[in-house]
Each structure stands twice: as C-alpha cells, then as structure tokens.
Amino acid sequence: xxxxxxxxxxxxxxxxxxxxxxxxxxxxxxxxxxxxxxxxxxxxxxxxxxxxxxxxxxxxxxxxxxxxxxxxxxxxxxxxxxxxxxxxxxxxxxxxxxxxxxxxxxxxxxxxxxxxxxxxxxxxxxxxxxxxxxxxxxxxxxxxxxxxxxxxxxxxxxxxxxxxxxxxxxxxxxxxxxxxxxxxxxxxxxxxxxxxxxxxxxxxxxxxxxxxxxxxxxxxxxxxxxxxxxxxxxxxxxxxxxxxxxxxxxxxxxxxxxxxxxxxxxxxxxxxxxxxxxxxxxxxxxxxxxxxxxxxxxxxxxxxxxxxxxxxxxxxxxxxxxxxxxxxxxxxxxxxxxxxxxxxxxxxxxxxxxxxxxxxxxxx
Numbered sequence: 001x002x003x004x005x006x007x008x009x010x011x012x013x014x015x016x017x018x019x020x021x022x023x024x025x026x027x028x029x030x031x032x033x034x035x036x037x038x039x040x041x042x043x044x045x046x047x048x049x050x051x052x053x054x055x056x057x058x059x060x061x062x063x064x065x066x067x068x069x070x071x072x073x074x075x076x077x078x079x080x081x082x083x084x085x086x087x088x089x090x091x092x093x094x095x096x097x098x099x100x101x102x103x104x105x106x107x108x109x110x111x112x113x114x115x116x117x118x119x120x121x122x123x124x125x126x127x128x129x130x131x132x133x134x135x136x137x138x139x140x141x142x143x144x145x146x147x148x149x150x151x152x153x154x155x156x157x158x159x160x161x162x163x164x165x166x167x168x169x170x171x172x173x174x175x176x177x178x179x180x181x182x183x184x185x186x187x188x189x190x191x192x193x194x195x196x197x198x199x200x201x202x203x204x205x206x207x208x209x210x211x212x213x214x215x216x217x218x219x220x221x222x223x224x225x226x227x228x229x230x231x232x233x234x235x236x237x238x239x240x241x242x243x244x245x246x247x248x249x250x251x252x253x254x255x256x257x258x259x260x261x262x263x264x265x266x267x268x269x270x271x272x273x274x275x276x277x278x279x280x281x282x283x284x285x286x287x288x289x290x291x292x293x294x295x296x297x298x299x300x301x302x303x304x305x306x307x308x309x310x311x312x313x314x315x316x317x318x319x320x321x322x323x324x325x326x327x328x329x330x331x332x333x334x335x336x337x338x339x340x341x342x343x344x345x346x347x348x349x350x351x352x353x354x355x356x357x358x359x360x361x362x363x364x
C-alpha cells in the first residue's frame with residue numbers, strides 16, 4: 001500500500017487515522033486546507049497516493065463560516081486532485097449522518113461531497129462517501145468535538161456534568177471510524193460497530209467508570225463499547241491520576257499488595273525480570289488496557305503521546321508500590337534504573353493474540 005494523503009491530520013479524527021496508519025506501517029502525508037492551503041504542497045501529497053482521505057471540515061461557527069468553510073476545503077482538495085499526474089485510485093470523504101436534516105452544516109457537507117465526488121469520478125477514481133454518526137474517542141476536545149469528550153473532561157476534573165437535552169445518540173469509536181475510512185474495515189460493517197445510547201445513559205456509564213477508576217480499579221470492559229468508552233474516559237485522567245498508589249502490607253513474614261481489581265471481562269497477567277539499565281516496551285496500543293506494576297527494584301516508566309514530543313516519566317519502586325496504566329495511543333517503556341534485578345507485573349484486559357497483537361512498535 002502506498003502512502004495516504006490526509007486532510008484534517010491535526011484534528012480529532014485525523015489523530016485516530018494517523019494512529020491506524022502507524023499500525024499498518026503506511027506513510028501519512030498531510031494536506032493543509034483553508035488559509036494554509038498550498039496547491040503545490042497538496043499535489044505533492046496527493047500524487048501517487050493509494051488513497052486520499054478528506055476529513056477536514058467546519059462544524060462550528062456562523063452559518064456563513066460553516067457553509068463557506070466546508071465547500072472551500074472540498075474545492076481546494078478537488079482542484080489539487082484534478083491536477084496530479086498519478087491520482088489515487090480511491091478517494092474517501094468523511095461525511096456526516098446529519099446530511100439531509102436541513103441544517104446548514106448538513107447542506108454544506110452534502111455540497112462538499114458533490115464537489116469531491118465530481119473530481120474523483122472525472123479521473124476514474126473510486127469515491128466513497130462515508131456518513132459518520134457521533135464520534136467518541138481518546139483526546140477529543142471538550143466542549144467542541146462531542147458530548148463524550150465534555151462529560152469525560154468534567155468528570156476527570158471533579159466537576160458534575162448535567163444533561164440538558166436527553167436524546168438518543170448513535171455512537172462510533174474514532175478508531176473504528178478510522179478503520180472504515182482507511183479500508184481496514186468494510187463500510188457495511190459500520191452498523192455493527194455503532195452503539196445507540198441516550199445522553200443520560202452515556203453520562204451514567206461514564207460516572208460509573210469515574211467512581212471505579214478513582215479507586216484504582218478497572219470497570220467491567222467485557223463489552224467492546226464499554227472498553228472503548230473507558231479508554232476514552234481515562235485519556236482525560238492522565239497524568240493527573242497517574243500513578244495509581246497501591247497499599248502495601250508488611251510484617252515479619254514479608255509484604256503483600258494488590259496489583260489489580262477488574263470488575264469484568266477477560267484479562268492476562270504476566271511477569272518479567274529486567275537487568276539494570278535495560279528497557280522494555282517502546283510500543284503503543286490502539287485499544288488494549290495495560291497496567292505496569294513494579295514488584296521489586298527501581299524503575300522509570302516513560303510515556304509519550306503519538307505525534308508529540310513531550311515525555312512523561314514516573315519513578316516507581318517496589319518499596320512504595322504504584323501502578324501505571326498506559327493510555328491508548330501513547331508509546332511507553334519501563335527502564336530498570338536500579339542496581340538490582342527489576343521485577344515487574346504486567347496486566348492487560350485481553351488475552352494476547354499473535355495474529356492481532358495490538359502492540360505496535362514506537363520508540364518513546
């Protein structure tokens with residue numbers, strides 16, 4: 001698979017699409033639109049690509065800003081697409097299920113789809129118009145991207161969100177949306193991946209997660225939706241609620257502490273020894289929940305959010321046990337910083353599958 005050209009690479013869905021491409025080992029070439037649009041740069045990104053994915057859009061602002069922004073972005077992309085020597089065989093538009101409801105946003109997305117479709121079909125490219133419902137996922141922008149982001153941010157900050165307009169939502173995890181847009185999941189599978197929940201029901205789920213996770217415990221994540229929703233919630237708790245402090249009991253016989261309390265779903269525990277100066281990890285997960293706990297020795301656990309440079313470090317020891325939960329889409333590693341052998345416990349919420357490991361190499 002050749003490289004993928006992507007608009008909206010720095011946005012919420014763009015972040016998730018880039019994470020999916022990183023797992024697939026496919027290069028992502030961003031295409032800037034709007035005031036930063038440059039035709040030559042856009043053509044260089046689109047030319048020879050295996051897929052052009054147009055995500056960028058305007059969903060907040062005045063009616064004129066929403067109408068003009070969405071059509072302008074699509075026109076810019078279409079203009080560059082028509083000029084490349086080697087157009088992509090597939091062009092994908094991240095549309096909305098709101099299309100057809102009569103709103104300015106819906107009409108603008110419909111017009112943008114038509115603009116891009118005409119350009120793609122004139123070049124013989126296959127055009128996919130993917131209508132996405134309410135998206136939720138890690139690192140969404142509170143009070144902007146989705147109500148899930150707002151609720152999660154408020155709960156993680158100790159605030160009390162309320163429901164003003166209780167209605168049924170159709171929800172899709174951003175990682176699933178990325179897989180559909182990139183061709184990793186068939187479009188007809190979208191309905192099976194969607195979840196319907198009321199706004200009040202969504203808040204109730206997130207409140208339960210917040211209460212359980214505040215105790216350092218893992219809620220019931222047996223259902224895929226609950227796992228994805230919990231991963232979304234806990235992305236707003238990092239680094240404020242990290243590490244999870246564990247209670248160590250010691251007497252003349254030795255010491256004892258609990259590593260994990262999980263309220264439901266399968267899981268796998270493992271254990272390692274690491275000699276001084278050596279690191280383990282340097283990978284990330286898209287969906288897996290993983291906990292590191294040092295049992296004996298001294299270590300530094302390092303984490304970095306994908307596509308950023310800031311590294312968070314936590315010094316942990318077996319004498320004062322603490323657990324560090326790895327946020328999804330953060331590369332992480334553990335390094336033995338002591339002079340003795342490091343003993344570490346690892347727990348994940350799923351049983352390791354070598355055919356689908358969800359463990360992607362990425363240096364911290």
